[in-house]
Amino acid sequence: MDRLYDKLMEYSKSEDYPMHMPGHKRNTELCKPMNPYSFDITEIKGFDNLHQPEEILLNLSERISRLYGANCSYPLVNGSTAGILAGISAAVHPGDKVLVARNCHKSVYHGVILLDLKPVYCYPQNIEQFALHGGILPEEIEESLITHSDIKLVVITSPTYEGVVSDISEIAKVAHKYGAYLLVDEAHGAHFGFHKGFPQSAVRLGADLIIQSLHKTLPSLTQTAVLHCNAGELNARIRKYLAIYQSSSPSYVLMAGIDQCIQLLEERAEDLFERYHNRLMKFYQEMGELKYLRLLCKDRIGQDRIYDLDPSKLTISVQGTGMNGHELHQLLQQDYHIMLEMDAVDYVLAMTSIGDTEEGFERLKEALRSIDQKIEDRIVAKAGQITDAELAPMAQRKKEPHRIMPPRIDRWPSEAWDEPVKSVDFEDSTGEVSAAFLSLFPPGAPLLIPGEVISQELIDYILQAKEQGITVTGLTGEAMNKIEVIA
Numbered sequence: 001m002d003r004l005y006d007k008l009m010e011y012s013k014s015e016d017y018p019m020h021m022p023g024h025k026r027n028t029e030l031c032k033p034m035n036p037y038s039f040d041i042t043e044i045k046g047f048d049n050l051h052q053p054e055e056i057l058l059n060l061s062e063r064i065s066r067l068y069g070a071n072c073s074y075p076l077v078n079g080s081t082a083g084i085l086a087g088i089s090a091a092v093h094p095g096d097k098v099l100v101a102r103n104c105h106k107s108v109y110h111g112v113i114l115l116d117l118k119p120v121y122c123y124p125q126n127i128e129q130f131a132l133h134g135g136i137l138p139e140e141i142e143e144s145l146i147t148h149s150d151i152k153l154v155v156i157t158s159p160t161y162e163g164v165v166s167d168i169s170e171i172a173k174v175a176h177k178y179g180a181y182l183l184v185d186e187a188h189g190a191h192f193g194f195h196k197g198f199p200q201s202a203v204r205l206g207a208d209l210i211i212q213s214l215h216k217t218l219p220s221l222t223q224t225a226v227l228h229c230n231a232g233e234l235n236a237r238i239r240k241y242l243a244i245y246q247s248s249s250p251s252y253v254l255m256a257g258i259d260q261c262i263q264l265l266e267e268r269a270e271d272l273f274e275r276y277h278n279r280l281m282k283f284y285q286e287m288g289e290l291k292y293l294r295l296l297c298k299d300r301i302g303q304d305r306i307y308d309l310d311p312s313k314l315t316i317s318v319q320g321t322g323m324n325g326h327e328l329h330q331l332l333q334q335d336y337h338i339m340l341e342m343d344a345v346d347y348v349l350a351m352t353s354i355g356d357t358e359e360g361f362e363r364l365k366e367a368l369r370s371i372d373q374k375i376e377d378r379i380v381a382k383a384g385q386i387t388d389a390e391l392a393p394m395a396q397r398k399k400e401p402h403r404i405m406p407p408r409i410d411r412w413p414s415e416a417w418d419e420p421v422k423s424v425d426f427e428d429s430t431g432e433v434s435a436a437f438l439s440l441f442p443p444g445a446p447l448l449i450p451g452e453v454i455s456q457e458l459i460d461y462i463l464q465a466k467e468q469g470i471t472v473t474g475l476t477g478e479a480m481n482k483i484e485v486i487a
């Protein structure tokens with residue numbers, strides 16, 4: 001039987017290049033190697049206490065605040081998940097109304113359920129060529145805040161998983177004008193603000209609560225994250241809730257990882273980000289020459305509600321290539337030993353960071369050039385035989401609904417969460433009220449949440465994604481063809 005430890009050891013020696021999280025990219029030249037057993041301690045004398053920091057951990061928090069320009073910062077060992085739960089809990093009271101961008105991560109909905117919140121949603125636009133979400137407009141947020149004057153908190157994700165950034169400065173102004181706090185899930189933006197070629201962090205743009213996963217885009221261990229708070233009056237509540245959502249035995253190994261990451265940025269951010277940005281710009285320039293595979297890049301800014309784009313995310317469209325994202329990922333894995341962060345029907349996503357090497361970038365470029373050529377060879381060889389339909393953008397070939405459409409909402413998520421449930425065939429579940437979260441994974445922004453009515457369009461989309469090899473989470477049963485709905 002496979003053992004996890006052995007499997008990981010074996011994998012660590014493999015040739016596979018990680019174009020995925022965590023952002024340290026297993027680069028031991030950048031991150032000091034450490035043997036976790038040698039300093040895995042608990043709160044012994046002289047090592048402070050994360051839940052009541054007074055010495056070395058308070059100093060770590062203050063260094064993080066200085067580095068990011070926050071009023072107060074909290075290192076986290078339970079990921080952004082804990083920061084999002086604590087941030088929401090601190091900013092509202094049970095039963096309050098909140099405005100939520102419907103493409104938020106599931107931890108936001110978990111907060112909504114735990115606190116019995118009443119969510120009002122705003123929806124991002126769809127970017128057709130990639131079938132992924134654009135940004136959220138300040139004007140739409142303002143409309144909702146005018147309609148619902150009792151909204152206490154606005155929660156948005158910026159950047160999105162694919163690097164789409166919204167206009168945080170304007171959104172913060174609008175939220176504050178109507179008396180609401182702004183929480184920005186910046187889980188994918190811990191690297192923002194260190195170089196002018198990357199977007200500015202929401203920490204410096206007027207947001208009240210900002211949560212960043214260090215492990216996603218910076219050289220830091222998985223689960224490490226930070227919660228920044230610019231609204232001083234919320235600090236006492238944040239501490240109270242962090243003590244609930246975080247372990248009472250926080251790992252010193254993870255905290256040492258945070259310390260290492262912060263020290264690296266304090267000492268070498270300028271140089272590391274300059275080199276990294278140059279590599280990225282070269283990558284975009286050279287890959288602009290591909291004929292079939294297309295990169296999401298800066299020329300999209302201003303369209304599809306894209307206020308800005310994070311260049312670190314390499315989002316590659318496969319539309320018009322005759323293959324889906326899953327197939328491209330398989331090719332990259334099998335023939336070029338490159339592991340991507342994710343594949344969707346219409347695109348794949350490679351994640352980069354200051355932890356990447358020149359060799360890593362070159363390998364990806366070579367692989368994409370060669371696959372693009374193969375696509376061309378196939379098209380030329382089959383000239384006259386390949387149908388226009390086969391080459392047409394995916395969005396035209398199949399029924400492609402917007403990935404998250406305004407659904408019919410039957411009851412609040414917290415009500416649906418506690419109702420008795422029954423299991424039905426997903427295929428036949430049109431009109432039922434979901435008791436489940438359904439997502440294409442990663443990243444885990446749910447397409448369906450408890451309390452929403454299941455539509456035929458959503459069923460078609462999910463089944464199609466499943467057929468194409470995309471992982472669907474939230475279905476049950478041996479054949480993963482059932483869904484829990486309100487009985």
Ligand SMILES: Cc1ncc(COP(=O)(O)O)c(C=O)c1O
Nearest residue numbers: 079080081105157185187213443
């Ligand atoms: C947008 C977004 N927010 C929050 C999270 C949760 O972050 P963590 O894994 O650090 O808990 C994720 C994880 O994928 C995410 O994609």
